[in-house]
Amino acid sequence: VDRTTPHETEAEGLIFYHMDLYGSKDRFDIFPEELSGQGDRSRGDTRRESALSSEKFQRSQEAGYDLEREVAELAKMYGLDEDREKELELLGGHLEMVESRWPPAHREKQQGLPGEASQDEDQSKAIAEDETESHIWSREGLSSSVMSDEWNSQAVSEEEEAANVFCSTCKMPIRAFDKLFGEHKDHEVAQLPSAVESEKEEIHKNMCKLEEQIAQMENFASHLEEIFITVEENFGRQEQNFEVHYNDAVQVLAQKYEEQLEALGEEKRQKLEALYGQLVHCGEHLDTCKELTDATQELYLENDKASFMKVKSFNWLEEFLKKEVDLKLSTLPDFEERVIDFSEVEQLMNSINTIPAPCAPVINPQAPNAATGTSLRVCWGLFSDDTVECYQLCYKPVSNETRNGEQAAPSPPTIKSKKIRSCENAALVCWESRDINPVDSYMVELSKLTDEENGNIITESIVGIPNCEVLIHLQPMQTYRICVRALNLGGSSERSEPVLIHTTGTYFCLNEDTAHPLLAILDDGFTIACDELENPECDLPVYDNSFTRCIGILGSLIPFPGKHYWEVEAEEDTEYRIGVAFENTPRHGYLGANNSSWCMRHIITPSRHKYEFLHSGMTPDIRITIPPRRIGILLDYENCRLSFFNAEIAQHLYTFTLHFQHYVHPCFALETPGILQIHTGIAIPPWTALP
Amino acid sequence: AELKCKMKFGIYLPPKAETGKCPVLYWLSGLTCTEQNFITKAGFHQAAAEHGLIVVAPDTSPRGCNIEGEDESWDFGTGAGFYVDATEDPWKTNYRMYSYIKDELPKLINANFPTDPERMSIFGHSMGGHGALILALKNPGKYKSVSAFAPICNPMQCQWGKKALGGYLGSDVSKWEAYDATQLVKSYPDSHLDILIDQGKDDQFLSAGQLLPDNFIAACTEQKIPVVFRLQQGYDHSYFFIATFINDHIKHHAKYLNA
Numbered sequence: 001v002d003r004t005t006p007h008e009t010e011a012e013g014l015i016f017y018h019m020d021l022y023g024s025k026d027r028f029d030i031f032p033e034e035l036s037g038q039g040d041r042s043r044g045d046t047r048r049e050s051a052l053s054s055e056k057f058q059r060s061q062e063a064g065y066d067l068e069r070e071v072a073e074l075a076k077m078y079g080l081d082e083d084r085e086k087e088l089e090l091l092g093g094h095l096e097m098v099e100s101r102w103p104p105a106h107r108e109k110q111q112g113l114p115g116e117a118s119q120d121e122d123q124s125k126a127i128a129e130d131e132t133e134s135h136i137w138s139r140e141g142l143s144s145s146v147m148s149d150e151w152n153s154q155a156v157s158e159e160e161e162a163a164n165v166f167c168s169t170c171k172m173p174i175r176a177f178d179k180l181f182g183e184h185k186d187h188e189v190a191q192l193p194s195a196v197e198s199e200k201e202e203i204h205k206n207m208c209k210l211e212e213q214i215a216q217m218e219n220f221a222s223h224l225e226e227i228f229i230t231v232e233e234n235f236g237r238q239e240q241n242f243e244v245h246y247n248d249a250v251q252v253l254a255q256k257y258e259e260q261l262e263a264l265g266e267e268k269r270q271k272l273e274a275l276y277g278q279l280v281h282c283g284e285h286l287d288t289c290k291e292l293t294d295a296t297q298e299l300y301l302e303n304d305k306a307s308f309m310k311v312k313s314f315n316w317l318e319e320f321l322k323k324e325v326d327l328k329l330s331t332l333p334d335f336e337e338r339v340i341d342f343s344e345v346e347q348l349m350n351s352i353n354t355i356p357a358p359c360a361p362v363i364n365p366q367a368p369n370a371a372t373g374t375s376l377r378v379c380w381g382l383f384s385d386d387t388v389e390c391y392q393l394c395y396k397p398v399s400n401e402t403r404n405g406e407q408a409a410p411s412p413p414t415i416k417s418k419k420i421r422s423c424e425n426a427a428l429v430c431w432e433s434r435d436i437n438p439v440d441s442y443m444v445e446l447s448k449l450t451d452e453e454n455g456n457i458i459t460e461s462i463v464g465i466p467n468c469e470v471l472i473h474l475q476p477m478q479t480y481r482i483c484v485r486a487l488n489l490g491g492s493s494e495r496s497e498p499v500l501i502h503t504t505g506t507y508f509c510l511n512e513d514t515a516h517p518l519l520a521i522l523d524d525g526f527t528i529a530c531d532e533l534e535n536p537e538c539d540l541p542v543y544d545n546s547f548t549r550c551i552g553i554l555g556s557l558i559p560f561p562g563k564h565y566w567e568v569e570a571e572e573d574t575e576y577r578i579g580v581a582f583e584n585t586p587r588h589g590y591l592g593a594n595n596s597s598w599c600m601r602h603i604i605t606p607s608r609h610k611y612e613f614l615h616s617g618m619t620p621d622i623r624i625t626i627p628p629r630r631i632g633i634l635l636d637y638e639n640c641r642l643s644f645f646n647a648e649i650a651q652h653l654y655t656f657t658l659h660f661q662h663y664v665h666p667c668f669a670l671e672t673p674g675i676l677q678i679h680t681g682i683a684i685p686p687w688t689a690l691p
Numbered sequence: 692a693e694l695k696c697k698m699k700f701g702i703y704l705p706p707k708a709e710t711g712k713c714p715v716l717y718w719l720s721g722l723t724c725t726e727q728n729f730i731t732k733a734g735f736h737q738a739a740a741e742h743g744l745i746v747v748a749p750d751t752s753p754r755g756c757n758i759e760g761e762d763e764s765w766d767f768g769t770g771a772g773f774y775v776d777a778t779e780d781p782w783k784t785n786y787r788m789y790s791y792i793k794d795e796l797p798k799l800i801n802a803n804f805p806t807d808p809e810r811m812s813i814f815g816h817s818m819g820g821h822g823a824l825i826l827a828l829k830n831p832g833k834y835k836s837v838s839a840f841a842p843i844c845n846p847m848q849c850q851w852g853k854k855a856l857g858g859y860l861g862s863d864v865s866k867w868e869a870y871d872a873t874q875l876v877k878s879y880p881d882s883h884l885d886i887l888i889d890q891g892k893d894d895q896f897l898s899a900g901q902l903l904p905d906n907f908i909a910a911c912t913e914q915k916i917p918v919v920f921r922l923q924q925g926y927d928h929s930y931f932f933i934a935t936f937i938n939d940h941i942k943h944h945a946k947y948l949n950a
Contacts, residue, residue: 608912620922620924621922621924622921622922623908623918623919623920623921623922624918624919625908625912625915625916625918625920626912626915626916646917649885649917650885651885651917651919652943652946654919686950687946690742690942690949
C-alpha cells in the first residue's frame with residue numbers, strides 16, 4: 001500500500017516490503033536515514049535546480065505558473081518511475097503472498113486500493129509539490145543546507161500520500177487509518193499540519209541556535225583579534241626590554257673585562273719592574289764584588305808591609321762580606337688569584353625577566369580639607385603605565401626652627417567676628433592678617449562643642465585656603481568654635497582668637513556701606529533708627545554703595561541655599577519697607593519699586609494701616625486686621641518663596657512665589673522716623689512650613 | 692434627623708485616609724448650589740491629597756420637603772438654607788441647616804469614615820462663606836481654622852440676608868444677630884482664629900452690596916481678630932475664582948489641621 005518510500009528503488013525493497021514497513025521495527029528505525037540517502041540526494045538536486053530556475057523568473061503569476069508546471073513535471077517524472085515499480089510490485093506474485101499474510105480487515109482495504117492508487121498518487125503528488133513550490137517562494141533566501149534540511153521533512157510528508165496524521169512515537173507521518181489499526185495503534189499521534197508546524201518550529205529553533213553560534217563565533221573571532229594585537233604589543237615591549245637589559249649586561253661585562261685586563265697588565269708591569277730592579281741590583285753587586293776583588297788583589301801584591309798594614313781596607317771588605325747577599329726573588333712569576341665578580345651581571349641577567357622599575361610618582365599639591373589635626377591625606381599620580389606593586393611613603397616632620405632661617409612663620413590672623421554670617425547648614429567666616437611676613441595659605445580649625453570638656457578637640461581642619469574667607473558646611477542646631485591659622489614656608493602661626501558660631505537659625509550682619517546717611521545703626525548692630533527725614537546740613541558722608549533716596553540698608557546674608565528666617569520688630573506707627581533685594585539693587589530707588597527687590601510696606605492712611613507687598617512697584621490688595629509688630633520673613637530658596645508672617649500670632653500674611661536667579665540680601669528701610677529691630681539666629685518656626 | 696429628609700453630601704478621601712485618620716475640612720456652598728458644584732468645579736483634590744485632608748461638601752438646603760413656596764425663588768428656600776435653624780413656620784421643621792452642619796453631619800462622617808474628630812475646619816463660598824464664618828464664630832475652638840471665598844459678611848445689612856433671615860427667623864432683627872458674622876465677631880472671645888478671606892474685586896455681588904466685607908474687617912480690626920483679606924483683581928463670584936485660590940485655602944487649613 002505504502003509504495004512511495006525510496007526502498008522501492010532498491011532491489012530488496014521489492015521483497016516483502018509492506019511487511020517490513022508494518023511489521024518490523026528494525027527496518028522502521030533506519031527509515032529516516034535511508035531517506036536522506038541516495039534517492040533523496042538526487043531529489044535534492046532537482047529541487048535545487050528548480051530553486052535556481054525559480055530565481056530566474058519574476059514573481060509574476062505567469063512565472064509562478066511556469067514554475068508550478070515545471071515542478072509538477074519533475075514530480076510526475078519521479079512519480080511515474082515509482083508507479084512503474086509499483087505496478088511491477090503489484091503485478092508480481094508477491095501480492096498474494098503479502099495478502100495472505102495480512103489480516104482480513106487489511107486485505108479488504110488493500111483490495112480497494114490498487115486500482116485507484118496511481119491516479120490518486122499523481123494528484124496528491126502534484127498537491128504536495130505545490131506545497132513545496134510555495135515553500136520555495138517563501139524560503140528562497142535561505143542557504144541551500146537549510147533547504148535540504150527542509151527538504152527532508154518535506155520529503156516525508158510528500159511521499160506519504162494520503163498520510164494525514166503524524167505519529168510522534170515513531171517520528172513519521174502515517175495515515176489515520178494506521179492509527180486505528182496499524183502498529184501505531186497505541187502510539188501518540190498528531191494532525192499532520194500541526195506536526196509540520198512543530199517540526200518547522202523545531203527547525204526555526206535550530207536556526208536560531210545556529211545564528212547564536214555564529215554570533216558567538218564572531219565575538220570569539222574579534223576577541224581573538226584583540227588578543228592577537230595584545231600579544232604583539234606585549235612581545236614588542238618585552239623585546240625592547242630584553243634589548244635594553246642585554247645591552248646593559250654586555251656593557252657591564254665589557255667594562256669588567258677592561259678592568260680585569262688593566263689590573264692584570266698593571267700587575268705584570270709591577271712584577272717585571274721589580275724583577276728588573278733586582279737584576280740591576282744584582283749586576284751592581286757583581287761589579288762591586290769584582291772591584292773589591294781587584295783592589296784586594298792589588299793590596300795583596302803590595303810589598304810594602306807598612307803600607308799594606310796601613311790600609312784598612314780589610315775592614316770594609318769584611319764589612320762588605322758581612323752583608324748578606326739578597327738572593328731572594330722579589331716577586332713570583334705567577335699572577336695574583338683574581339676573583340671575577342659576576343654578581344652585578346647576574347643581577348642584571350636576573351632582572352631581565354622582571355618588570356622594569358617604575359618611574360617616580362608625582363605627589364599632588366595639598367588640597368583644601370585634606371588634613372585634620374592628626375591626619376593628612378596625600379595623593380599622588382603615576383604618569384607612565386608602569387606596574388606598581390606597592391608604594392612606599394616617606395615623611396619626616398619639619399620643625400619650625402629648621403626653617404626659621406629662611407622665613408619666619410606668620411603671626412596669627414584675626415577673625416572678623418562681627419562679619420560672620422551663618423545659617424543652619426553653613427557659616428561664612430572671614431579674617432584679616434596684619435602680618436609683614438608673606439602668608440601662603442590659611443587653615444581653619446573647627447570643633448563642635450558638645451560638652452565643655454570637649455571644646456578643645458579639633459574635629460575638622462580646612463587647609464589650603466588662599467583667601468581670607470571661607471564657607472564652611474556645618475550641621476544644624478550646633479555650636480562650633482572656630483580658629484584660623486596662617487601658613488607659609490616658615491610654618492604655621494598660632495591659632496587666632498576663637499569665635500563661636502551657633503547654627504540655630506540664620507545670622508547675618510548689616511552692611512554699613514549701604515546705609516543711607518540718615519540711617520543710624522545702634523551699638524547692638526541690629527537696630528536701625530532714623531530721627532529725621534530731611535537733614536538741614538548736607539555734608540553727610542555718602543558712600544558709593546549707600547542708598548541715596550530710600551532710608552535703607554542691606555544685610556549681608558550668607559550665600560547659601562536652603563531656608564533663612566529672621567524677624568523685624570516695629571512700632572505700630574512706624575512706616576517701613578522690609579524684604580529682600582539683590583546686592584546690586586538700585587541705590588537711588590525705593591525698595592520694592594524695581595524688579596530687584598521684594599518687600600512688605602507698611603503705611604498709615606487716615607483710615608487704617610495699609611500693607612503692601614511690593615515688587616516692581618506692584619502690590620496685591622490685602623487687608624490685615626491686626627497690625628503685626630513682629631514680622632517674620634522666611635526666605636526659602638528651595639521652594640522658591642518669600643513669605644511674611646505676623647510672628648506673634650503665627651499668621652501668614654503674604655507669599656511671593658519666585659525663582660531667585662542670584663542670592664539675595666535682607667533689606668530694611670524706614671519711611672517715618674522710628675526704629676526697626678532686627679532679630680537673627682531664630683530657629684525657623686514650624687508654622688512657617690505652610691503659608 | 693435635623694432636616695427630616697434625605698440629604699446628600701460629597702466626600703473626598705485622600706490617599707492618607709487608607710492608612711490613618713485624617714482631619715476633616717467642611718465646605719459650605721453658596722446659593723443655588725448642591726453638593727455637586729464644589730466637588731466637580733473647585734479642583735481642590737490635589738492639594739487635599741497632598742495635605743491629607745478629608746473634604747466634605749454637604750448640600751445647601753433640605754430638598755423635596757414639599758413646603759409651600761420653597762422653590763419660588765433662587766435665593767430663598769431650596770438651595771438657600773442660609774445655614775440657620777429656622778424658627779418660623781413652615782420652615783422650622785426642615786430648615787435646620789445650622790444644626791445639621793454643626794452636629795449631625797460631623798457625627799455621621801466621624802462614624803463612617805477614618806476621621807480625627809478633634810481636627811476639623813470649615814470654609815465656604817458666598818452664602819457658604821457666611822455659614823463657615825458663623826459656625827466658626829459661634830463655636831470657638833470647634834474648628835481649627837476658617838476661611839471663605841466672597842462670603843456674605845453682614846447678612847443683616849444686605850438684601851439676601853434680610854430676605855432669608857426674615858423668612859426663617861421672623862421679623863425680630865435682634866434674633867438675626869446670632870447668624871451675622873459681623874455681629875458675632877463683636878462678642879467673640881479672644882481666641883486664635885486665623886481667618887483667610889479671598890474676594891474677587893470684580894464680583895457683581897460685591898458692588899451690589901450683598902457681601903459687605905468691609906464691615907466684617909472693620910469689626911475684626913476693632914476686636915483684634917486676625918484676618919487676612921485679599922481683594923483679587925479681575926476675579927468675579929464664579930468657581931473660576933474659587934479654583935484659582937483653592938490651594939491657598941487648603942494650605943491655610945492644613946497649617947492648623949496638621950499642626
